Amino acid sequence: MNAHRVETTLTHTGTLTLRDLPFQAGDTVEVIILARPTQSTPDVEKEKSSQKARASARSRQKTAPFTVKGSLKLGCSPEELEEEMQRIRSTWTEAARRSSLELAHELARK
Numbered sequence: 001m002n003a004h005r006v007e008t009t010l011t012h013t014g015t016l017t018l019r020d021l022p023f024q025a026g027d028t029v030e031v032i033i034l035a036r037p038t039q040s041t042p043d044v045e046k047e048k049s050s051q052k053a054r055a056s057a058r059s060r061q062k063t064a065p066f067t068v069k070g071s072l073k074l075g076c077s078p079e080e081l082e083e084e085m086q087r088i089r090s091t092w093t094e095a096a097r098r099s100s101l102e103l104a105h106e107l108a109r110k
Helices: 042-060 078-109
Strands: none
16 A cells, blocks of 8 residues: 655645645545644643653562561562462462363263
8 A cells, every 4th residue: 555644734614635646646545634633731741741750660669578467478579479379370270170180081981
């Protein structure tokens, strides 16, 4: 597909005129019109930048171990705990699958 980009402004009547296009008379073309975003005020842009900076700083902070009420302090991060729980779930799931297969084979032999 041959694409061609043109930036222009609508006339006061809302008319859009496209000139000097790199296509031949009779060519079928598809036209997509995208509105340009309006200029933001400096305060809005400043606030957006501040929010992004704070979010970035939070994402870089190392997660500290946490304490669940009534338990001992964990020596790992929440992410490490989640990974370990996933490993345990996988092990249990595989053990249950193997047990089910072994039971099915035993029942089939009877």
